[in-house]
């Protein structure tokens with residue numbers, strides 16, 4: 001971790017310190033309120049729970065500290081992605097999406113943007129720069145892309161998109177701001193599902209939009225207020241608590257993933273393994289240049305659907321679950337969600353368990369399926 005990332009991590013749990021009065025609770029109080037005391041002209045104060053909430057403010061403050069940019073919180077990652085689209089797009093615009101990223105983003109474009117006159121094309125993440133960005137209002141990348149873990153050069157895409165007059169949105173869900181900060185590489189907007197590692201305990205859905213462009217933040221905030229796509233205060237409180245330990249969890253998960261990926265690659269049952277931290281991975285050099293860490297996701301193939309299911313279901317330290325980034329190691333055979341991957345393709349999310357114990361459990365389950 002770089003020195004600046006370390007100092008960001010150190011300051012994170014103390015952000016409330018300067019605002020504390022004697023006798024205030026040091027942990028964040030939870031404000032559950034639809035209405036606030038608002039006599040006369042209460043402009044500048046909390047008035048109604050769809051407009052503002054002190055618990056949102058606190059979690060947004062933490063996210064803004066990590067992104068070094070104003071942030072707007074949403075009730076899920078998809079709500080954040082929808083907000084970015086609805087805040088900046090209009091009928092007649094054309095957008096470019098990754099063909100190998102999270103499938104629901106493409107579903108949003110297919111089912112809800114196209115009928116409103118916003119067309120889209122798709123392109124693989126690894127060759128996202130090829131073909132340029134002429135005619136696009138917005139380019140959207142996910143790097144590393146979920147689930148194949150290809151990456152693209154954010155700075156190069158930002159430069160090419162900007163010179164064609166397009167905005168660049170980066171879905172940073174797989175990395176978190178401790179692993180990669182796309183705004184520093186020239187992206188206009190970051191969207192993320194804090195459902196994953198930032199909350200980290202798999203008990204909440206949450207998301208945010210970050211941008212250093214004040215007009216974009218104002219449009220996204222306006223979208224939240226008018227659409228009513230607001231996070232619950234309790235969910236915001238849980239994410240605030242999760243963020244206090246993100247640095248520690250993310251560090252453990254990324255370090256363990258480096259060990260597990262290397263050993264998995266050497267196992268006879270495994271093929272096609274992707275992890276940007278391995279020197280042999282096609283993404284490695286670019287990953288070194290633009291990412292602080294290599295993440296906690298590893299993808300690979302097992303010989304068949306049955307073998308992949310058996311591997312996941314018989315591993316004592318692995319949850320069979322969709323999603324990723326939680327304290328529990330989890331895995332999913334992604335073709336069952338409709339991703340264009342082989343039937344035996346597994347996306348593994350390395351959790352916080354001690355790495356040698358975790359490897360023993362993974363190896364035992366792999367040995368069982370390889371006979």
Ligand SMILES: Cc1ncc(COP(=O)(O)O)c(C=O)c1O
Pocket residue numbers: 076077078079102142146171173174192193194195205206207323
């Ligand atoms: C890369 C990526 N972006 C966005 C999302 C959507 O997040 P949520 O489920 O919180 O809406 C996901 C969910 O898996 C994801 O993997």
